[in-house]
Amino acid sequence: MTITPDSTEPPGRSSTSTTAASTAPSADEFAERFLSSTLATAETMSVYLGERLGWYQCLADHGPLTADELATRTTTDPRYAREWLEMQAAFGILDADLSGTPTTFAISPGVAEVLTDSSSRSYLGALPRMFAASFGRLPELLDAYRTGGGVSWEQLGADARECQAALNKPWFDTELAPALAGVDHLHRRLSQPGAKIADIGFGAGHSTIALARAYPEAAFTGLDVDAASVQMARDNAEAAGLGERVQFHLAGGEEAAAHGPFDAAFAFECLHDMPRPVEVLAATRQALAPGAPMIVMDEAVSDEFSGPADELDKLMYGFSLFVCLPDSMSSPPSVATGTVLRPAILRAYAEQAGFRDVEVLPIEDFAFFRFYELNP
Incomplete structure (x- = not known):
């Protein structure tokens, strides 16, 4: 993945204090933005757990899996695995199949490439390690x-x-x-x-x-x-x-x-x-x-x-x-x-x-x- 600088000037690059004040967020707007940032932090650190515990790689290699199956294959605790899997599905990182009992979870090819393929230029799976x-x-x-x-x-x-x-x-x-x-x-x-x-x-x-x-x-x-x-x-x-x-x-x-x-x-x-x-x-x-x-x-x-x-x-x-x-x-x-x-x-x-x-x-x-x- 490549992040390149925006070709346009960011807001406020040459703004006066009056312009800056007029574009300042309201309390509600900033609260909404900060909540989104908090959710992104939780998502980032959940990726750290999944990457370090081998859960993403296991799903890429053997999925779809139930929580018990994932825990068994990775020698981890099934209750933690279930909570993490549900959270990943809630955030749209993993796919949950609710048609059977128990629920099975899968990782799509695109997500798997970003989080597990360390030879891909799109690889970011290790990124949360720096913040951790x-x-x-x-x-x-x-x-x-x-x-x-x-x-x-x-x-x-x-x-x-x-x-x-x-x-x-x-x-x-x-x-x-x-x-x-x-x-x-x-x-x-x-x-x-x-x-x-x-x-x-x-x-x-x-x-x-x-x-x-x-x-x-x-x-x-x-x-x-x-x-x-x-x-x-x-x-x-x-x-x-x-x-x-x-x-x-x-x-x-x-x-x-x-x-x-x-x-x-x-x-x-x-x-x-x-x-x-x-x-x-x-x-x-x-x-x-x-x-x-x-x-x-x-x-x-x-x-x-x-x-x-x-x-x-x-x-x-x-x-x-x-x-x-x-x-x-x-x-x-x-x-x-x-x-x-x-x-x-x-x-x-x-x-x-x-x-x-x-x-x-x-x-x-x-x-x-x-x-x-x-x-x-």
């Missing part, structure tokens, strides 16, 4: 909001780590190679025999693995500060048969020079999380061979804050409040970027790091992301 990870740390988050502290990626744990990896993987697997192949000068550089490529902040390593598959004559070095992610990436590389050409290190981007020089460097959806992005960009620039570029993939948010926003900006503010900003602020001193990394902010970071210019690459409709080329 954050909600499990609400006391720490409240304290961070009061004191200016943070909650680290390590504290958020496996749910957050696995969510980001799972949602990005189908895009890296199917779309990264053709996207880069469409940028001629970059494709030529990556295709050079013996090219040495860096992946800064690689997470589970799916971006690095996708690059290695696309450019078999290149060698790849990944740097990441999260130990659990490094191990996950190493396991993924071995499973892909790429352990010889892909090396993952527990190290920050500030240490890039120790592993270079590189013919190109990438940073996929991680710059906005970094407490000191300028230092990382500067170190990466110093680790690049003469004329080599750095490619940053980050959120394709709107150019500037303008009040009411499109769906993409709203989603990214949600991630920022609960995940990315607290993670960044957990390692002081931090510039505290947040998920909503606007182009002007990235350009300022690049300029401070010594890059000569920043260009937006002609890669469109790549999930939530925009690609920037930073040239030294």
Whole structure:
């Protein structure tokens, strides 16, 4: 699924206070909207239960099923299973057949693809894990909001780590190679025999693995500060048969020079999380061979804050409040970027790091992301 910024200006982008007041919701209107948001929260977290307990996958593989049958196949409690199944049918996620006794429940192909097919670009089944990870740390988050502290990626744990990896993987697997192949000068550089490529902040390593598959004559070095992610990436590389050409290190981007020089460097959806992005960009620039570029993939948010926003900006503010900003602020001193990394902010970071210019690459409709080329 791709969310793209609305082509029209959101309400209030250039509005005066008088216009803003005239469009403000009444108490009844806002109460209705907030109730809808509450229902959406309940729906989201019910998907977390179904995804983590294997209930959606079981229905996709073996349905239609009764509550008892689902519970037996998944070794879960039948009373909880029945309540969850009825709730899913009430929300229109699952289909309920009331013609027999007991009721059976089924998952449609489209819903199954979104919630269980981790190879599909429409896959979102792991998405609730990110919010579940954050909600499990609400006391720490409240304290961070009061004191200016943070909650680290390590504290958020496996749910957050696995969510980001799972949602990005189908895009890296199917779309990264053709996207880069469409940028001629970059494709030529990556295709050079013996090219040495860096992946800064690689997470589970799916971006690095996708690059290695696309450019078999290149060698790849990944740097990441999260130990659990490094191990996950190493396991993924071995499973892909790429352990010889892909090396993952527990190290920050500030240490890039120790592993270079590189013919190109990438940073996929991680710059906005970094407490000191300028230092990382500067170190990466110093680790690049003469004329080599750095490619940053980050959120394709709107150019500037303008009040009411499109769906993409709203989603990214949600991630920022609960995940990315607290993670960044957990390692002081931090510039505290947040998920909503606007182009002007990235350009300022690049300029401070010594890059000569920043260009937006002609890669469109790549999930939530925009690609920037930073040239030294």
